[in-house]
Amino acid sequence: MNGVHDMGGMHGFGPIPIEENEPVFHHEWEGRVYAMPTPVPIPGGFRYALERLDPALYLASSYYERWLQVKIQVMIEAGSFTQVEFDEYLAYYRQNPQAAPPRREDPEAVQRALATIKSPKTKRTEEDIKPAFRLGDAVRTRNMHPTDHTRLPRYARGKRAQIVNYYGVQLFDDATSAGRPDEAQPLYSVRFEGQELWGESAEPNSAVYLDMWESYLEAV
Amino acid sequence: MTQPQQASNHIEVEIDAALRAKALEALLVEKGLISTDVIDAVVRQYEQDIGPLNGAKVVARAWKDPAYKARLLEDGTAALAEMGYLGRQGADMVVLENTPPVHNVVVCTLCSCYPWPVLGLPPNWYKSFAYRSRVVREPRAVLKEFGLDLPDSVEVRVWDSNSEVRYMVLPEQPSGTEQLSEAELVPLITRDAMIGVAKIETPKNGNGGA
Numbered sequence: 001m002n003g004v005h006d007m008g009g010m011h012g013f014g015p016i017p018i019e020e021n022e023p024v025f026h027h028e029w030e031g032r033v034y035a036m037p038t039p040v041p042i043p044g045g046f047r048y049a050l051e052r053l054d055p056a057l058y059l060a061s062s063y064y065e066r067w068l069q070v071k072i073q074v075m076i077e078a079g080s081f082t083q084v085e086f087d088e089y090l091a092y093y094r095q096n097p098q099a100a101p102p103r104r105e106d107p108e109a110v111q112r113a114l115a116t117i118k119s120p121k122t123k124r125t126e127e128d129i130k131p132a133f134r135l136g137d138a139v140r141t142r143n144m145h146p147t148d149h150t151r152l153p154r155y156a157r158g159k160r161a162q163i164v165n166y167y168g169v170q171l172f173d174d175a176t177s178a179g180r181p182d183e184a185q186p187l188y189s190v191r192f193e194g195q196e197l198w199g200e201s202a203e204p205n206s207a208v209y210l211d212m213w214e215s216y217l218e219a220v
Numbered sequence: 221m222t223q224p225q226q227a228s229n230h231i232e233v234e235i236d237a238a239l240r241a242k243a244l245e246a247l248l249v250e251k252g253l254i255s256t257d258v259i260d261a262v263v264r265q266y267e268q269d270i271g272p273l274n275g276a277k278v279v280a281r282a283w284k285d286p287a288y289k290a291r292l293l294e295d296g297t298a299a300l301a302e303m304g305y306l307g308r309q310g311a312d313m314v315v316l317e318n319t320p321p322v323h324n325v326v327v328c329t330l331c332s333c334y335p336w337p338v339l340g341l342p343p344n345w346y347k348s349f350a351y352r353s354r355v356v357r358e359p360r361a362v363l364k365e366f367g368l369d370l371p372d373s374v375e376v377r378v379w380d381s382n383s384e385v386r387y388m389v390l391p392e393q394p395s396g397t398e399q400l401s402e403a404e405l406v407p408l409i410t411r412d413a414m415i416g417v418a419k420i421e422t423p424k425n426g427n428g429g430a
Contacts, residue, residue, distance in 0.1 A: 008329035120311030
């Protein structure tokens with residue numbers, strides 16, 4: 001979707017906020033939010049849910065505030081609890097700021113969580129799909145504007161590029177978010193010259209590399 | 221006056237987030253949907269165990285062992301697996317070599333994708349709107365803000381991580397460190413250099429050893 005999350009090339013965000021020796025989590029609640037499981041299906045996936053946050057809220061929230069908002073929303077949408085229940089809990093902790101959440105221990109769940117962190121889940125599939133493009137081919141990205149999740153950023157649509165690498169057949173994020181979780185396509189690494197993307201305002205001698213599933217591309 | 225207003229609004233938002241996170245955790249625990257120790261363990265993993273020291277060990281080995289370096293550049297996934305550094309958000313790895321004529325830098329303009337198993341969780345600046353929006357369009361200006369001023373003769377390649385392939389930079393080995401051992405090289409290799417916003421300078425105190 002053409003949301004505010006699709007930020008490549010936008011103006012106005014100012015200098016890079018560099019902080020020396022920053023902690024992994026700046027507040028304890030950030031770590032809790034990061035690590036909190038949401039044991040429900042998330043239709044379209046977590047990233048798409050982030051993208052669908054109200055744009056003003058997206059821009060006004062910090063990184064983990066966005067995660068927190070999405071996690072609350074998806075649990076309510078899945079029926080795990082209601083907004084009323086959540087508001088009651090919020091009111092309780094607002095009135096009792098020293099109160100800690102209850103504890104529940106599940107050592108087997110801990111082992112499973114640690115195993116998930118350590119085990120890489122590749123998106124490559126064994127499907128025998130012949131790639132349409134070869135290394136060195138000139139291509140153009142399609143001028144597409146899907147309303148659901150896509151990994152083709154606005155700044156790179158309708159642009160000329162060159163195939164520079166091939167990553168095999170991989171699960172296609174856009175399709176996963178559109179309810180087709182098993183769709184896979186050949187995935188390429190493509191190179192865009194700076195001037196192709198930014199015209200006269202491009203910096204000298206610079207290029208952008210993006211990963212492109214085959215349906216993003218057309219031959220030139 | 222708007223400044224104090226903004227500051228207090230921000231603090232309110234922070235307190236509110238802490239409260240909301242606590243309410244969420246409490247609700248999920250009381251409904252039996254999650255356990256507290258899972259959250260504790262995952263936080264601990266990323267605060268203590270999984271971080272840029274992993275990547276630094278990979279780089280140090282690549283600098284000392286040309287055969288490993290060749291494998292790392294040919295098939296990052298397999299070479300990182302040799303050292304046990306595959307994992308969540310790093311199943312499919314590509315390692316980009318920085319050389320005198322070519323400088324690589326990594327971003328995720330759409331969200332915050334970052335090679336967790338070798339670098340840990342990303343710093344705030346990497347996830348910032350400023351970095352996400354600017355580095356694909358004006359990488360040289362952005363690198364200057366990090367103190368890295370590259371001549372126009374060096375080609376800058378910006379890698380936007382928009383699939384599940386994850387990118388890591390193999391920085392150039394600084395001159396004068398050729399005699400150092402792998403263990404002595406590791407502390408020189410920074411997270412920023414392995415994502416491409418810094419180069420590694422030759423240590424000032426002679427051979428850099430303790």
